[in-house]
Each structure stands twice: as C-alpha cells, then as structure tokens.
Amino acid sequence: MAFPLPRGITPPEISFLAEMEQVTIVPRQRLEGLELLGGPVEPLMPPRRASLPLWLALLLKRQRRANILPPPWLHPESLSLILEIETQHDEYQHAFSPPPPLPGQPGLRDRHKKPVAMPRYTPDGERYFAAPPFVPQNMAQDHVTAGEPPALPFHWLEVGTMLLDAASDDLVDPDQTRRLLKELREVRTSKIRTGVDVLDAAATGGGGVALTGVGAMEVGEGRGFIAGVVDGLRKIGASKEQARREQMAEDMANGGYDATQDDDDMEF
Amino acid sequence: MSYYDIDSILTDAQKLPCTFELEVPGLGILEGNPGENIKAGTRIDLPLWLGEMLSIGARLGTSRLVTLDLPSALSERVMNALKADPRTVDLRALAPHFYSLSERVLELFEEEEMVDVLSNTFKKRAAEIADHAHNPKGALGDGVEFLRGLDETERQLFRVAHDSAKETRIWAGEAKKR
Numbered sequence: 505m506a507f508p509l510p511r512g513i514t515p516p517e518i519s520f521l522a523e524m525e526q527v528t529i530v531p532r533q534r535l536e537g538l539e540l541l542g543g544p545v546e547p548l549m550p551p552r553r554a555s556l557p558l559w560l561a562l563l564l565k566r567q568r569r570a571n572i573l574p575p576p577w578l579h580p581e582s583l584s585l586i587l588e589i590e591t592q593h594d595e596y597q598h599a600f601s602p603p604p605p606l607p608g609q610p611g612l613r614d615r616h617k618k619p620v621a622m623p624r625y626t627p628d629g630e631r632y633f634a635a636p637p638f639v640p641q642n643m644a645q646d647h648v649t650a651g652e653p654p655a656l657p658f659h660w661l662e663v664g665t666m667l668l669d670a671a672s673d674d675l676v677d678p679d680q681t682r683r684l685l686k687e688l689r690e691v692r693t694s695k696i697r698t699g700v701d702v703l704d705a706a707a708t709g710g711g712g713v714a715l716t717g718v719g720a721m722e723v724g725e726g727r728g729f730i731a732g733v734v735d736g737l738r739k740i741g742a743s744k745e746q747a748r749r750e751q752m753a754e755d756m757a758n759g760g761y762d763a764t765q766d767d768d769d770m771e772f
Numbered sequence: 773m774s775y776y777d778i779d780s781i782l783t784d785a786q787k788l789p790c791t792f793e794l795e796v797p798g799l800g801i802l803e804g805n806p807g808e809n810i811k812a813g814t815r816i817d818l819p820l821w822l823g824e825m826l827s828i829g830a831r832l833g834t835s836r837l838v839t840l841d842l843p844s845a846l847s848e849r850v851m852n853a854l855k856a857d858p859r860t861v862d863l864r865a866l867a868p869h870f871y872s873l874s875e876r877v878l879e880l881f882e883e884e885e886m887v888d889v890l891s892n893t894f895k896k897r898a899a900e901i902a903d904h905a906h907n908p909k910g911a912l913g914d915g916v917e918f919l920r921g922l923d924e925t926e927r928q929l930f931r932v933a934h935d936s937a938k939e940t941r942i943w944a945g946e947a948k949k950r
Contacts (some may be wrong), residue, residue: 515943533905615877665944693906698921700899704891725940729905736871736925737891743878 512727518720522662523559527750528573528644531564555643558663562670572671573644575657577604578664580677582654583684589653590691598699602694602715604641604655606634660690660722692718699731726750779924787817790826790838815841820876827880838931842881843867846874852891858893859900862921870923901926905933 513521524542531548538766540557548554553573556564576582589601623631636648641657664685672678672707696718705711723738738745792814800808802816810816818838826838844850845866853861855877863870876889901922904915922930 515940519943565801604879684792697899697902697906700902702894704895707891721940725936729898729902729929732929733895736894736898736929739875740871740878740890740894741887742875743882744884747882747884 513724515536515721515724517636518724519662519666522659522720523557523562525558525642525657525659525663526555526640527558527561527575527642527663528553528555529561529564529570530573533569535564537571553644555640558642558666565671565674570672574667574671574675575642575644575655575663577654578661578667578675578681579654580680580684583681583688585654586656586687586716587684589692590688590695591641598695600654600695600712603717604639604657605638623755656688656717656719658720660719661685692722693725696722696730703733704737704741706734777871778870782924783869783876784821785819786843786867786869786873786945788820788823788843788877789815789841790818790823791815792838793836796837802806808847820873824876824880840880843873844885845870846877851886851893854889854893858896861893863926864921868924871925881911882892897922897926898929901930905935 511580530553531550533548533550537547538560542557545560546554548570551648557675561570565572577586586601589596622633624634625631635671642659643661664681667675668682668685670677675681699713702713706713718726792812793812795812798807798808799810800806802818803810803814823838823840827836829839850861850866867873871890871894876888878887878890900915900918904919907915919930
C-alpha cells in the first residue's frame with residue numbers, strides 16, 4: 505500500500521476533535537481571560553461557574569485549579585435510562601437512542617410539533633444556525649427540562665472516557681458510570697454489526713442509510729467496515745443497476761416519465 | 773480498480789470455460805498440442821482476459837470465435853448452496869477472488885437472480901465477518917474454519933474491521949499497543 509494510514513480518521517484524532525466541546529467548570533483560582541482561536545474565555549472568578557473548551561478544563565483540572573461539573577447525561581441515572589431505551593424500547597431495538605435535539609428542534613415528547621429554526625448571530629451580525637460541535641451539549645444545566653429524557657451527544661464516548669480518566673473524583677459514582685458507559689458501547693456496537701442487513705439500501709442508486717444518533721467514535725470505528733460492505737454490494741449489483749438505468753432512460757425516451765419532465769422536453 | 777491493482781490482475785487470470793465456434797488454424801497450443809488446428813466445438817478453460825477478448829465478436833455482430841460459459845465457481849450447484857446457507861460455503865476453494873470474478877462475469881452474462889443471491893451472500897457473510905473481527909483474539913478464535921473460506925475481498929474487509937476495532941480498543945486503554 506502506498507499510504508500506510510487507513511482511510512478516515514484514527515481514534516486519537518477523533519478524541520482530539522472532541523476536546524473542542526464546551527464543558528462547565530468551577531474554578532478554584534482566579535485566572536485572567538484568554539483570547540483563544542475558538543473565541544474568548546471569560547476571566548475565571550471562584551466560585552462562579554464558567555464554560556471552557558474541554559482541553560482547557562482538563563488542563564486546569566490536572567493542575568488542581570478547577571473542578572469539572574459533569575454534563576447531565578454523564579450520570580449513572582441518565583446513563584441507565586438511556587441504556588434502558590437502547591435495550592428495552594421496541595422502537596429502538598434496531599436504532600440508536602435519539603441524539604439531543606438541536607436548538608429550536610422539538611424534544612422527543614412533542615415530536616409532532618414543527619421545528620422552528622432559531623438563527624443565531626455572529627459578532628458581525630451574520631446569521632447562522634448552530635449545530636454540533638457548536639451547540640453546548642456537555643455543559644452542566646441548572647434546570648433540567650421536565651420530562652425530557654437524557655440523550656447522548658455526538659462525542660459521548662470520547663468526553664465520557666476523558667472525564668473518567670482525568671476527573672473521576674468530580675463525577676457521581678465513577679465506577680458505576682464507567683460500567684454503564686461500557687455496557688452502552690457494547691449494546692451499540694452490536695447494533696452496528698447487525699445493521700449490515702440494511703446496507704444494501706445504500707448501495708443502490710439514490711438510496712441511503714440513516715445514522716441518526718451514532719457517535720463520532722462509533723462512526724470512526726465502523727467507517728472502514730461499512731464503506732467496504734457498501735462498496736462490495738455496489739460492485740456486485742453494478743450490472744443490475746446498469747440495467748435499471750437503461751430501463752429508466754428508455755422509459756424517459758418513450759415519454760412515460762411525465763412526472764418530472766425537464767424544461768427542454770416541454771418546448772416544441 | 774487501478775492498472776496496478778494486483779487483485780484485479782489476478783482476477784483476470786482466473787479461468788473461464790470457453791467453447792470454440794470456428795476452427796482456428798495453429799491455435800492448438802491452447803489445448804496442449806502445438807502446431808495443430810483447434811477444432812470447432814472444443815471446450816477449453818481460458819483466462820478471463822483472453823476469453824473476454826475472443827468472445828467480443830458477438831457484441832459487434834460478426835460471427836463470434838468462442839462462446840463463454842459460467843465458470844464452475846458460479847455454477848447452479850454453488851448458487852443453490854449459497855441460497856441454502858451462505859456461511860458454510862468455502863468461497864476460497866471455489867475461487868480466490870470469488871467476488872471480483874463474479875463481478876466480471878455478471879458484466880458478461882445477464883443473470884438477475886445471481887445478483888440477488890450474491891448480494892445476499894455478501895451481506896450475510898459480512899455480518900459474520902464483523903462478529904469475528906471484533907473478537908480480540910483475531911483469526912485464532914472459534915471461527916477459523918469460516919475465516920479460512922473467505923475470498924480476497926472478504927479478507928480485506930476482515931482486516932479493516934479488525935484493525936479499526938483494535939485501534940479503538942488501544943485508544944480506550946483496553947488493549948496494549950502492539
């Protein structure tokens with residue numbers, strides 16, 4: 505092979521990306537504000553809470569200058585609730601537990617509501633719609649929305665593992681949390697494995713497979729295998745796909761394709 | 773598939789049964805008796821690249837030199853076995869590049885049903901491969917028999933899945949590096 509590294513990004517790279525997530529800390533020392541590339545960090549004034557990128561929070565934690573407040577989902581209760589959804593709920597037997605809603609997206613309870621996209625504004629006044637990783641999914645919340653089930657954010661495995669490594673004394677019952685994270689990971693990995701059955705939808709033209717709720721590390725782990733399977737199925741089905749396209753072109757030429765006629769066909 | 777892809781070169785070298793429609797002077801060397809003519813109706817196994825070239829007259833409308841047959845790896849018997857249980861068939865014994873061969877053959881023959889059977893086989897076996905790939909012992913566990921029967925495409929799939937699972941385990945600190 506010409507290039508020794510496999511396609512896609514490696515687990516250390518994924519966890520590097522996860523360090524961009526914002527977390528909440530309680531500082532123990534005063535610290536002046538920092539001007540970072542990702543945006544300014546407010547001055548730290550104990551005991552006022554502050555939100556920092558994870559890498560900075562871990563650094564301060566290692567230097568014993570701050571305590572990290574664990575995100576609401578990284579709690580034995582929330583994790584066992586999510587685990588229950590993943591394993592017991594009929595609806596999620598073959599799917600992953602839903603990701604946290606985006607800002608403006610209705611929660612799970614009232615999913616019939618229409619999503620209202622809420623634009624945010626940059627300092628220059630330009631409009632944008634926030635999406636992960638720029639949505640705070642790992643910050644401690646003061647008020648938990650009533651009835652809203654906990655959900656795993658995109659970088660759940662990385663953030664969870666890193667916090668367990670560096671700040672296990674700040675978590676509620678770290679051993680239980682570690683065990684639940686491991687169980688969740690096993691349940692979801694086996695779902696990815698059984699998901700091979702639906703992959704032929706991705707191999708045919710115009711098809712696709714939803715990966716809603718799959719975390720970054722899981723995508724990274726499954727990338728090589730899933731891409732290989734889809735590619736193999738595509739190659740085997742190539743002749744059939746070719747025949748289908750020819751059939752479609754023939755139908756189009758015969759005028760049987762009236763629903764989506766091009767503008768060129770309309771002119772005489 | 774690139775020009776230098778060793779797997780596609782090896783696929784090209786796999787044999788395909790061909791029947792000669794015309795008598796060809798001086799081509800007896802293919803049959804093992806050099807200097808002789810090759811008679812019409814002779815059946816010889818030719819490599820895929822040669823058989824494909826010789827049969828191409830059929831597409832141009834002129835009388836063709838040879839007619840192609842399905843290789844034994846893709847015979848009716850094998851298809852029935854794959855329909856019954858894809859997991860127990862030793863694809864490697866049939867053809868080391870089973871899927872690449874069938875891909876090329878499907879371009880030459882119109883076999884709608886074979887496409888379905890092969891896709892299904894590939895899917896079923898891929899799920900099994902994923903199970904074995906996540907086994908930390910690698911190819912030394914229980915599934916040695918199954919893993920020995922993988923064709924080249926499936927071996928690559930197994931390697932990719934196994935490596936990524938291992939990388940993740942190393943990152944999580946569950947496994948030692950190397």
